[in-house]
Structure formats: C-alpha cells, structure tokens
Amino acid sequence: DAGVIQSPRHEVTEMGQEVTLRCKPISGHNSLFWYRQTMMRGLELLIYFNNNVPIDDSGMPEDRFSAKMPNASFSTLKIQPSEPRDSAVYFCASSFADRIFSPLHFGNGTRLTVT
Amino acid sequence: QKEVEQNSGPLSVPEGAIASLNCTYSDRVSQSFFWYRQYSGKSPELIMSIYSNGDKEDGRFTAQLNKASQYVSLLIRDSQPSDSATYLCAVNIRKNSGGSNYKLTFGKGTLLTVNP
Numbered sequence: 001d002a003g004v005i006q007s008p009r010h011e012v013t014e015m016g017q018e019v020t021l022r023c024k025p026i027s028g029h030n031s032l033f034w035y036r037q038t039m040m041r042g043l044e045l046l047i048y049f050n051n052n053v054p055i056d057d058s059g060m061p062e063d064r065f066s067a068k069m070p071n072a073s074f075s076t077l078k079i080q081p082s083e084p085r086d087s088a089v090y091f092c093a094s095s096f097a098d099r100i101f102s103p104l105h106f107g108n109g110t111r112l113t114v115t
Numbered sequence: 116q117k118e119v120e121q122n123s124g125p126l127s128v129p130e131g132a133i134a135s136l137n138c139t140y141s142d143r144v145s146q147s148f149f150w151y152r153q154y155s156g157k158s159p160e161l162i163m164s165i166y167s168n169g170d171k172e173d174g175r176f177t178a179q180l181n182k183a184s185q186y187v188s189l190l191i192r193d194s195q196p197s198d199s200a201t202y203l204c205a206v207n208i209r210k211n212s213g214g215s216n217y218k219l220t221f222g223k224g225t226l227l228t229v230n231p
Contacts, residue, residue: 042223
C-alpha cells in the first residue's frame with residue numbers, strides 16, 4: 001500500500017505565479033480531500049470529492065483556488081495567481097465515500113512558500 | 116461554539132506520567148471520532164478511532180467517549196519522549212442541520228511535550 005502520494009514536497013514561488021499541487025489517493029478510496037494547515041488556523045478543509053465529483057468547496061478561500069479530479073487516481077489543486085498569504089502546508093487525504101466510520105489517510109503534504 | 120474544541124495546551128508531562136488530552140464537539144449526532152498524532156513537519160497519522168460510549172484501549176493509548184456530554188478524550192499512559200507531538204481530535208460533523216452529509220472536522224490540536 002503506497003499511501004496517499006503528493007507532489008511536490010516543497011514549492012517555492014514568487015507572488016503572482018501559478019502553483020499546481022498534485023495528489024494520488026489510495027487505490028480503492030473514492031473520497032479525496034484537500035486541507036491547508038497553518039499555525040494560526042490549524043487544519044482547514046478546502047474541498048472534497050466523492051467519486052471524482054466536488055461535494056463541498058465552501059472552504060476554498062477565493063477564486064484564485066481551484067481543484068479538479070479528472071479520474072479516481074489523480075487530483076490537482078491550483079492557485080493562480082499565488083500570494084504570500086497562501087504560504088502553508090497543503091495536505092491531500094483519502095478515504096471511503098459515505099462510510100462515516102472511515103478515517104482519513106493523509107499524504108506527506110506540500111510545503112508552499114510564496115515570496 | 117466551535118465545532119471541535121481541544122484544550123489549548125501546550126501540555127507538558129514528565130516521562131512515565133499519564134497525559135490527558137480532551138476534546139468537545141458541537142454536533143449531538145456525531146458518530147465517529149478519531150485521534151491523530153502529528154509530529155513536527157510531518158502529516159497527521161491516525162492513532163485511535165472510537166464510535167461507542169466508553170473506553171477503547173490500544174496499548175498505552177485509551178480513548179474515552181461520552182456522547183451525552185459531547186466529549187472525547189485520549190489518555191497516554193507511561194508517556195515517552197517519543198510521544199511528544201501535536202494531537203488532533205477529529206469528529207464527523209453534519210454539514211447541515213438534519214442532513215445526512217458529514218465531514219471530518221479537526222480541532223486546532225494540543226501540543227504535548229514529554230520531558231525525560
């Protein structure tokens with residue numbers, strides 16, 4: 001079991017640039033979640049998908065953020081244009097959809113720094 | 116009231132002591148509760164899950180759930196320096212009142228330091 005795979009592990013970019021974060025969920029899991037973690041706000045849910053369909057994107061901070069899940073094994077989170085306040089660790093997690101007792105399994109995260 | 120609240124910490128205990136971590140939640144009908152451990156610079160990892168009232172033990176860890184009081188806790192017996200980490204409480208909270216859609220909501224975490 002390879003676990004949830006995220007790339008890149010670290011991203012440093014300049015303000016205004018486009019950033020794309022990638023995630024491969026655990027095979028068989030059909031829910032995928034994107035979280036952002038900062039010291040100030042803790043772990044925040046940005047968006048989640050069930051069976052590749054976005055279910056709740058109420059946590060996406062603004063239109064600069066977008067997420068896609070074109071198939072069951074791949075998702076992207078894009079920030080365009082990036083701003084320094086977007087600097088955080090972004091986690092992807094997966095689980096079984098509609099199983100209330102199913103825990104989340106996290107990837108190793110992408111540490112984003114926007115200068 | 117915040118959906119999931121944890122004692123703010125940081126919590127410092129001597130090696131060998133019992134560490135007690137507490138969490139309260141707002142949704143009365145929540146049914147699944149999880150404790151995650153997060154080492155500095157790492158991702159959260161699941162250490163305990165609990166679904167029924169009472170205690171659930173796994174090695175040195177005991178999770179306690181009281182649905183009437185909307186309270187869940189984690190006890191770590193014989194604390195070790197390697198237990199030093201941030202502990203996150205997570206609860207499945209209904210997205211909307213009366214609905215059947217849930218999302219896993221995390222508390223801000225409690226930083227635990229175990230001193231040798």
